[in-house]
């Protein structure tokens with residue numbers, strides 16, 4: 368076998384460990400900043416206040432209006448607040464929505480970011496920014512949006528509700544699964560993908576039984592970091608394209624959509640690249656599609672798009688949108704097979720592959 372590849376790591380600093388978020392002030396200073404604005408969603412406002420208190424004189428305040436899909440008007444309000452307070456960095460505490468707000472601010476101003484993730488979405492280690500304006504969602508990739516410091520503190524995830532832990536964990540697995548057949552994959556991203564999926568496969572069933580289990584929380588967050596890193600480093604294909612279509616055009620919830628689609632998209636693609644998908648069979652058992660389906664079901668994931676308000680007529684439109692523009696995918700895509708795949712995901716049936 369000959370090896371030829373390009374590997375581009377990121378300059379981000381990753382700090383991992385129980386209690387690591389207590390040192391957030393140290394990292395503000397390492398970035399040569401003195402005036403941090405702490406970001407969160409309204410739901411995590413109290414945690415943002417605690418972080419601001421912990422930062423003491425290094426914090427100038429909080430902005431707690433982060434919301435799903437990074438609406439541009441929220442970003443503008445956050446930038447106005449940052450300017451009014453003279454903030455010189457942001458500390459984003461939360462899931463992909465809060466991280467998205469910090470990235471949107473950095474895209475416009477280059478403000479340095481420290482992210483303290485509390486879900487498994489993985490946005491904190493990607494150069495990807497999705498934003499909405501006037502109801503339309505657009506996605507861009509830019510090194511400007513990659514956060515400078517990420518502090519993974521498993522203790523902050525013990526309160527992540529079980530249902531969200533499950534769907535967020537499957538969202539992370541989706542990044543790794545598509546990374547295995549990415550056209551720009553390399554041996555490093557493949558290692559990260561396999562290790563990340565294995566960690567989540569081991570941790571999620573434990574969290575179902577014992578949501579506050581420290582070892583399982585640690586393992587799940589470690590897996591999420593690896594899977595998110597894969598998302599940030601290689602191109603995604605059919606699975607992410609369909610989830611983007613469903614979320615962007617039909618407003619289906621992000622992590623749940625990934626969880627439902629994953630067995631169907633990966634099973635479909637595995638037919639074309641069975642060798643590359645072998646690690647999925649080894650980790651989850653059975654064929655890639657059925658193994659992922661059985662695993663998702665066993666941990667209580669939502670399984671059917673029809674439970675999220677989607678109609679069968681919507682599937683026609685979704686198939687049109689998802690096959691309109693060509694993109695790289697290991698298996699050739701045509702509207703008929705994508706429509707059939709969406710039908711299976713809509714009804715929640717076990718994939719035939």
Ligand code: NAD
Nearest residue numbers: 408410411436462463464485486488490493495526527621
């Ligand atoms: P989220 O950030 O929207 O969080 C959902 C809710 O859970 C929020 O109210 C949040 O405050 C709350 N929450 C988060 N952590 C919690 C915890 N530990 N305990 C209790 N409540 C908690 O959800 P998400 O799935 O992390 O992020 C989804 C968003 O991130 C989407 O908009 C998606 O497009 C984006 N995303 C972007 C990328 C990227 O690379 N750009 C990657 C993945 C996701």
